[in-house]
Amino acid sequence: xxxxxxxxxxxxxxxxxxxxxxxxxxxxxxxxxxxxxxxxxxxxxxxxxxxxxxxxxxxxxxxxxxxxxxxxxxxxxxxxxxxxxxxxxxxxxxxxxxxxxxxxxxxxxxxxxxxxxxxxxxxxxxxxxxxxxxxxxxxxxxxxxxxxxxxxxxxxxxxxxxxxxxxxxxxxxxxxxxxxxxxxxxxxxxxxxxxxxxxxxxxxxxxxxxxxxxxxxxxxxxxxxxxxxxxxxxxxxxxxxxxxxxxx
Numbered sequence: 001x002x003x004x005x006x007x008x009x010x011x012x013x014x015x016x017x018x019x020x021x022x023x024x025x026x027x028x029x030x031x032x033x034x035x036x037x038x039x040x041x042x043x044x045x046x047x048x049x050x051x052x053x054x055x056x057x058x059x060x061x062x063x064x065x066x067x068x069x070x071x072x073x074x075x076x077x078x079x080x081x082x083x084x085x086x087x088x089x090x091x092x093x094x095x096x097x098x099x100x101x102x103x104x105x106x107x108x109x110x111x112x113x114x115x116x117x118x119x120x121x122x123x124x125x126x127x128x129x130x131x132x133x134x135x136x137x138x139x140x141x142x143x144x145x146x147x148x149x150x151x152x153x154x155x156x157x158x159x160x161x162x163x164x165x166x167x168x169x170x171x172x173x174x175x176x177x178x179x180x181x182x183x184x185x186x187x188x189x190x191x192x193x194x195x196x197x198x199x200x201x202x203x204x205x206x207x208x209x210x211x212x213x214x215x216x217x218x219x220x221x222x223x224x225x226x227x228x229x230x231x232x233x234x235x236x237x238x239x240x241x242x243x244x245x246x247x248x
Contacts (some may be wrong), residue, residue: 005066005205012197017032018187022160035187037125039152039194044150051144065209066202072216078120078240081223082233084111096227102234106130106217109226120228127221131214135192138210142203149199160184 017027048056080103087095097115100108106127113123163184219240226236 002067002069005069008201009197013193015192020125029182029185030189032183032186032190035159035163035190037182038162039155039187039190042158043148043191043194046155047144047147050147055137055140059141062138062141062206063145065200066205069205069209072212072215074216074219075220077216077223078237080107081220081236081240083226084223085227085231085233085236088114088227089232093228101130101155104220106134106223107220110221112229114224116242120225121188124221124225127217131217131221134217135214138206138213144209145199145203146204149195152191152195152199153188154191156188159187159191161189175188184218188233199207 017030018188020027020030051059084096084099087099093114095115098112100111100115103111109130110123110127113126118126161184163186164181167181167184223236
Protein backbone atom coordinates (compact mmCIF):
# COMPACT_ATOMS: atom_id res chain seq x y z
CA UNK A 1 0.00 0.00 0.00
CA UNK A 2 1.21 3.50 -0.86
CA UNK A 3 0.93 5.07 2.60
CA UNK A 4 2.16 8.45 1.33
CA UNK A 5 -0.75 8.84 -1.10
CA UNK A 6 -3.28 7.89 1.56
CA UNK A 7 -1.62 10.25 4.03
CA UNK A 8 -1.81 13.07 1.49
CA UNK A 9 -5.56 12.68 1.06
CA UNK A 10 -6.15 12.41 4.81
CA UNK A 11 -3.93 15.43 5.47
CA UNK A 12 -5.72 17.55 2.89
CA UNK A 13 -9.19 16.75 4.21
CA UNK A 14 -8.04 17.16 7.80
CA UNK A 15 -6.55 20.57 7.04
CA UNK A 16 -9.90 21.75 5.67
CA UNK A 17 -11.86 20.40 8.64
CA UNK A 18 -9.44 21.77 11.24
CA UNK A 19 -9.30 25.16 9.51
CA UNK A 20 -13.09 25.27 9.47
CA UNK A 21 -13.21 24.53 13.19
CA UNK A 22 -10.60 27.19 13.98
CA UNK A 23 -12.74 29.74 12.16
CA UNK A 24 -15.64 28.79 14.41
CA UNK A 25 -17.46 26.67 11.87
CA UNK A 26 -19.18 23.36 12.52
CA UNK A 27 -17.94 20.43 10.47
CA UNK A 28 -21.44 18.98 10.56
CA UNK A 29 -22.51 21.89 8.36
CA UNK A 30 -20.24 20.51 5.61
CA UNK A 31 -22.34 17.38 5.34
CA UNK A 32 -25.00 17.90 2.71
CA UNK A 33 -26.51 14.99 0.83
CA UNK A 34 -28.14 17.00 -1.92
CA UNK A 35 -24.90 18.86 -2.65
CA UNK A 36 -23.01 15.57 -2.85
CA UNK A 37 -25.55 14.13 -5.28
CA UNK A 38 -25.40 17.22 -7.51
CA UNK A 39 -21.59 17.49 -7.58
CA UNK A 40 -20.51 13.87 -7.76
CA UNK A 41 -23.51 12.65 -9.74
CA UNK A 42 -23.15 15.50 -12.23
CA UNK A 43 -19.38 15.06 -12.51
CA UNK A 44 -19.61 11.33 -13.17
CA UNK A 45 -22.45 11.87 -15.63
CA UNK A 46 -20.45 14.44 -17.62
CA UNK A 47 -17.43 12.13 -17.79
CA UNK A 48 -19.55 9.15 -18.81
CA UNK A 49 -20.98 11.17 -21.69
CA UNK A 50 -17.52 11.90 -23.14
CA UNK A 51 -15.80 8.62 -22.28
CA UNK A 52 -16.23 5.16 -23.86
CA UNK A 53 -17.56 2.67 -21.33
CA UNK A 54 -14.50 0.40 -21.48
CA UNK A 55 -12.18 3.37 -20.85
CA UNK A 56 -14.31 4.47 -17.90
CA UNK A 57 -14.15 0.99 -16.36
CA UNK A 58 -10.39 0.87 -16.92
CA UNK A 59 -10.03 4.22 -15.16
CA UNK A 60 -12.03 2.98 -12.17
CA UNK A 61 -9.79 -0.10 -11.91
CA UNK A 62 -6.63 1.99 -12.17
CA UNK A 63 -7.82 4.23 -9.34
CA UNK A 64 -6.70 1.49 -6.97
CA UNK A 65 -3.15 2.25 -8.12
CA UNK A 66 -3.33 5.29 -5.83
CA UNK A 67 -3.17 3.00 -2.79
CA UNK A 68 -1.78 -0.18 -4.34
CA UNK A 69 0.61 0.95 -7.09
CA UNK A 70 2.22 -1.72 -9.27
CA UNK A 71 5.88 -2.37 -8.61
CA UNK A 72 8.39 -2.15 -11.44
CA UNK A 73 11.69 -3.59 -10.18
CA UNK A 74 14.22 -2.83 -12.90
CA UNK A 75 17.02 -4.78 -11.22
CA UNK A 76 14.85 -7.92 -11.14
CA UNK A 77 14.04 -7.34 -14.80
CA UNK A 78 17.75 -7.20 -15.62
CA UNK A 79 18.37 -10.47 -13.77
CA UNK A 80 15.59 -12.15 -15.75
CA UNK A 81 16.91 -10.82 -19.06
CA UNK A 82 20.43 -12.02 -18.32
CA UNK A 83 19.06 -15.42 -17.28
CA UNK A 84 17.01 -15.69 -20.47
CA UNK A 85 20.07 -14.73 -22.53
CA UNK A 86 22.09 -17.46 -20.81
CA UNK A 87 19.38 -20.05 -21.50
CA UNK A 88 19.16 -18.96 -25.16
CA UNK A 89 22.90 -19.41 -25.61
CA UNK A 90 23.01 -22.78 -23.85
CA UNK A 91 19.71 -24.40 -24.83
CA UNK A 92 18.70 -22.40 -27.88
CA UNK A 93 15.78 -20.03 -28.26
CA UNK A 94 13.27 -22.87 -27.94
CA UNK A 95 14.36 -23.22 -24.31
CA UNK A 96 12.76 -19.87 -23.52
CA UNK A 97 9.25 -21.13 -24.17
CA UNK A 98 9.04 -22.84 -20.77
CA UNK A 99 10.05 -19.58 -19.04
CA UNK A 100 7.25 -17.57 -20.61
CA UNK A 101 4.56 -18.74 -18.18
CA UNK A 102 6.00 -16.84 -15.21
CA UNK A 103 6.86 -13.65 -17.14
CA UNK A 104 4.87 -10.45 -17.50
CA UNK A 105 2.35 -10.35 -20.39
CA UNK A 106 4.66 -8.34 -22.64
CA UNK A 107 7.71 -10.48 -21.83
CA UNK A 108 5.63 -13.65 -22.26
CA UNK A 109 4.69 -12.62 -25.77
CA UNK A 110 8.29 -11.71 -26.55
CA UNK A 111 9.64 -15.04 -25.26
CA UNK A 112 7.10 -16.93 -27.34
CA UNK A 113 8.11 -14.92 -30.41
CA UNK A 114 11.75 -15.75 -29.68
CA UNK A 115 10.92 -19.43 -29.34
CA UNK A 116 9.07 -19.26 -32.68
CA UNK A 117 12.23 -17.98 -34.36
CA UNK A 118 10.95 -14.50 -35.25
CA UNK A 119 13.49 -11.92 -36.35
CA UNK A 120 14.65 -9.12 -34.05
CA UNK A 121 12.81 -6.50 -36.10
CA UNK A 122 9.59 -8.51 -36.11
CA UNK A 123 9.78 -8.92 -32.35
CA UNK A 124 10.42 -5.21 -31.85
CA UNK A 125 7.55 -4.19 -34.12
CA UNK A 126 5.08 -6.53 -32.45
CA UNK A 127 6.03 -5.63 -28.88
CA UNK A 128 6.27 -1.89 -29.50
CA UNK A 129 2.77 -1.93 -30.93
CA UNK A 130 1.55 -3.48 -27.67
CA UNK A 131 3.64 -1.00 -25.71
CA UNK A 132 2.12 2.05 -27.39
CA UNK A 133 -1.38 0.62 -27.11
CA UNK A 134 -0.89 -0.03 -23.40
CA UNK A 135 0.51 3.45 -22.81
CA UNK A 136 -2.38 5.08 -24.69
CA UNK A 137 -4.90 3.09 -22.68
CA UNK A 138 -3.25 4.22 -19.44
CA UNK A 139 -3.17 7.87 -20.49
CA UNK A 140 -6.84 7.68 -21.40
CA UNK A 141 -7.56 6.47 -17.87
CA UNK A 142 -5.64 9.40 -16.43
CA UNK A 143 -7.57 11.73 -18.75
CA UNK A 144 -10.82 10.55 -17.15
CA UNK A 145 -9.71 11.90 -13.77
CA UNK A 146 -8.36 15.07 -15.32
CA UNK A 147 -11.82 15.61 -16.80
CA UNK A 148 -13.42 15.01 -13.41
CA UNK A 149 -11.10 17.61 -11.95
CA UNK A 150 -12.29 20.06 -14.58
CA UNK A 151 -16.01 19.35 -14.29
CA UNK A 152 -16.34 19.09 -10.49
CA UNK A 153 -15.77 22.80 -9.65
CA UNK A 154 -18.20 23.89 -12.36
CA UNK A 155 -20.86 21.44 -11.18
CA UNK A 156 -20.18 22.70 -7.66
CA UNK A 157 -21.01 26.25 -8.75
CA UNK A 158 -24.17 24.92 -10.38
CA UNK A 159 -25.11 23.31 -7.07
CA UNK A 160 -24.49 26.58 -5.23
CA UNK A 161 -26.71 28.47 -7.68
CA UNK A 162 -29.50 25.92 -7.22
CA UNK A 163 -29.18 26.30 -3.46
CA UNK A 164 -29.34 30.09 -3.68
CA UNK A 165 -32.44 29.83 -5.84
CA UNK A 166 -34.12 27.87 -3.07
CA UNK A 167 -33.08 30.52 -0.53
CA UNK A 168 -34.39 33.38 -2.66
CA UNK A 169 -37.68 31.60 -3.16
CA UNK A 170 -38.22 31.73 0.61
CA UNK A 171 -37.52 35.39 1.35
CA UNK A 172 -40.61 35.43 3.54
CA UNK A 173 -38.64 33.43 6.12
CA UNK A 174 -35.52 35.56 6.76
CA UNK A 175 -34.39 33.37 9.65
CA UNK A 176 -33.63 30.56 7.23
CA UNK A 177 -31.64 32.64 4.78
CA UNK A 178 -28.30 32.47 6.59
CA UNK A 179 -28.21 28.67 7.02
CA UNK A 180 -29.64 28.26 3.53
CA UNK A 181 -26.91 30.33 1.90
CA UNK A 182 -24.23 28.50 3.88
CA UNK A 183 -25.65 25.16 2.80
CA UNK A 184 -25.74 26.29 -0.82
CA UNK A 185 -22.01 26.92 -0.88
CA UNK A 186 -21.25 23.41 0.39
CA UNK A 187 -21.63 22.24 -3.22
CA UNK A 188 -18.82 24.58 -4.25
CA UNK A 189 -16.62 23.16 -1.48
CA UNK A 190 -17.33 19.64 -2.67
CA UNK A 191 -16.53 20.53 -6.28
CA UNK A 192 -13.31 22.48 -5.69
CA UNK A 193 -12.15 20.18 -2.87
CA UNK A 194 -12.65 16.91 -4.75
CA UNK A 195 -10.99 18.31 -7.88
CA UNK A 196 -7.86 19.53 -6.11
CA UNK A 197 -7.52 16.85 -3.43
CA UNK A 198 -8.62 13.74 -5.31
CA UNK A 199 -9.25 13.88 -9.05
CA UNK A 200 -6.32 15.96 -10.35
CA UNK A 201 -3.74 14.41 -7.96
CA UNK A 202 -4.99 10.96 -8.94
CA UNK A 203 -4.62 11.80 -12.64
CA UNK A 204 -1.05 13.00 -12.12
CA UNK A 205 -0.22 9.97 -9.98
CA UNK A 206 -1.51 7.66 -12.71
CA UNK A 207 0.63 9.46 -15.31
CA UNK A 208 3.72 8.90 -13.18
CA UNK A 209 2.99 5.19 -12.81
CA UNK A 210 2.19 4.85 -16.51
CA UNK A 211 5.57 6.44 -17.31
CA UNK A 212 7.30 3.95 -14.99
CA UNK A 213 5.43 1.10 -16.65
CA UNK A 214 6.46 2.40 -20.08
CA UNK A 215 10.14 2.51 -19.10
CA UNK A 216 9.93 -0.99 -17.64
CA UNK A 217 8.34 -2.39 -20.79
CA UNK A 218 10.72 -0.47 -23.07
CA UNK A 219 13.69 -2.02 -21.29
CA UNK A 220 12.00 -5.42 -21.57
CA UNK A 221 11.72 -5.01 -25.32
CA UNK A 222 15.34 -3.91 -25.68
CA UNK A 223 16.47 -6.93 -23.68
CA UNK A 224 14.42 -9.39 -25.72
CA UNK A 225 15.68 -7.88 -28.97
CA UNK A 226 19.24 -8.22 -27.69
CA UNK A 227 18.59 -11.89 -26.90
CA UNK A 228 17.24 -12.46 -30.41
CA UNK A 229 20.45 -10.96 -31.78
CA UNK A 230 22.50 -13.44 -29.74
CA UNK A 231 24.11 -10.91 -27.41
CA UNK A 232 26.02 -12.10 -24.37
CA UNK A 233 24.34 -11.56 -20.96
CA UNK A 234 27.07 -9.07 -20.05
CA UNK A 235 26.33 -7.08 -23.19
CA UNK A 236 22.67 -6.97 -22.19
CA UNK A 237 23.64 -5.58 -18.80
CA UNK A 238 25.76 -2.88 -20.46
CA UNK A 239 22.91 -2.00 -22.83
CA UNK A 240 20.49 -1.90 -19.92
CA UNK A 241 22.71 0.46 -17.94
CA UNK A 242 23.10 2.76 -20.95
CA UNK A 243 19.36 2.92 -21.54
CA UNK A 244 18.58 3.51 -17.88
CA UNK A 245 21.18 6.27 -17.61
CA UNK A 246 19.67 7.89 -20.68
CA UNK A 247 16.26 7.87 -19.00
CA UNK A 248 14.66 5.51 -21.53
